[in-house]
Amino acid sequence: MASEPSPPPGLPLGAAGLPAGTAAIVVAAGAGLRAGQPLPKQFAVWRGKPVVRHSVETLAAAGCAPVVVCIPEGGTALAQAALDGLPVRLVTGAATRQGSVLAGLSALEPDAPRLVLIHDAARPVLPHSVIDRLVAALQDSPGAIPVLPVVDSLCHDHSGMMGEPADRAALRRVQTPQAFRFAAILAAHRQWAGTAEAGDDAQVARAAGLDVALVDGDEALHKLTFASDFAAAAPPVRIGTGYDVHRLSPGEDLWLCGVKIEHSHGLAGHSDADVAIHALVDALLGAIGAGDIGSHFPPSDPQWKGAASDQFLAHALTLVTGSGHRIGNVDVTIICEAPKIGPHREAMRARLAAILGVDIGAVSVKATTTEGLDATGRREGIAAQAVATVVRD
Secondary structure (H helix, E strand, O other): OOOOOOOOOOOOEOOOOOEOOEEEEEEOOOOOHHHOOOOOHHHOEEOOEEHHHHHHHHHHHHOOOOEEEEEOOOOHHHHHHHOOOOOEEEEEOOOOHHHHHHHHHHHHHHHOOOEEEEEEOOOOOOOHHHHHHHHHHOOOOOEEEEEEEOOOOEEEEEOOEEEEEEOHHHOEEEOOOEEEEHHHHHHHHHOOOOOOOOOOHHHHHHHOOOOEEEEEOOHHHOOOOOHHHHHOOOOOEEEEEEEEEEEEEEOOOEEEOOEEEOOOEEEOOOOOOOHHHHHHHHHHHHHOOOOOHHHHOOOOOHHHOOOOOHHHHHHHHHHHHHOOEEEEEEEEEEEOOOOOOHHHHHHHHHHHHHHHOOOHHHEEEEEEOOOOOHHHHOOOEEEEEEEEEEEEO
């Protein structure tokens, strides 16, 4: 297949190293419904920022200009919020990917770029090395695409039965961005005959008789498609900490880690003032970003007066599991001069394990003193610190 003549070698470089006149189109006009997000997946938050913002930032930093983002009809407000502060041009896309790309190419035509990178917003991680390989390949070919080998065995499906095997050695997985000489790909899109249903721009280029070079892709260019792709972006383990202190008072019961301890003084508070459980509740809530114990059980609410703190811990557990996590381990440190915690430690561990529904091996209870210093050292109160880890389920 004949190639369009190569551009002269040594095109002048832009400020960031790409050839001057390298533009980019980011296709972000789809509905993205399979990802299970409350809005189109390209505008959903992934690793701390909207999906589309990741690749736009990379392309702009690489020296692509202009960067055109094709957005869905009515999606201007979402796109502006997602791309705030970035040098982009928003263009309303079409019902098909191919139509959206043509809209983006047409919007770039007055700028007369020499090269263009066309990228899917759903591939947020875009290694600079892939961009470099694509642009280098355009010295000899009018188009270039990143590809990866097929590692699984393949076969044909004959009505649910295994058919003939396919030769995986001759097949490649195609990724984006795809790079082209601008004039060539614009002409290819405009001369396309029939329904605009091409899977990617390389197919449009091939239909127009253009050669398309293959360069090494990157597994990092994974396409976000399903809800699990967004869940996988969250860290597998999260950690929270908690701290609480209550005053010792005569005539009060002393509850620590859900265990009643005989002592001359108890802890004063709106509930049963179990300082250890309160610290642990805050640690669990902190691990999932769910506020603190006061926001869920405000001391101003009379229904919690004298309440057993184990129900606060059970509520925190419900929030943890509801967020898609399970308890990894918990570690509680009680800070007091008296009573001695050692004789009650195993009962405390067992009680916390029962409330949390975990093995006792996942629960640690320790104690220390402040050597007579501060309020706990003067036996005015008892404090507790807690650390909790939760694991994505």
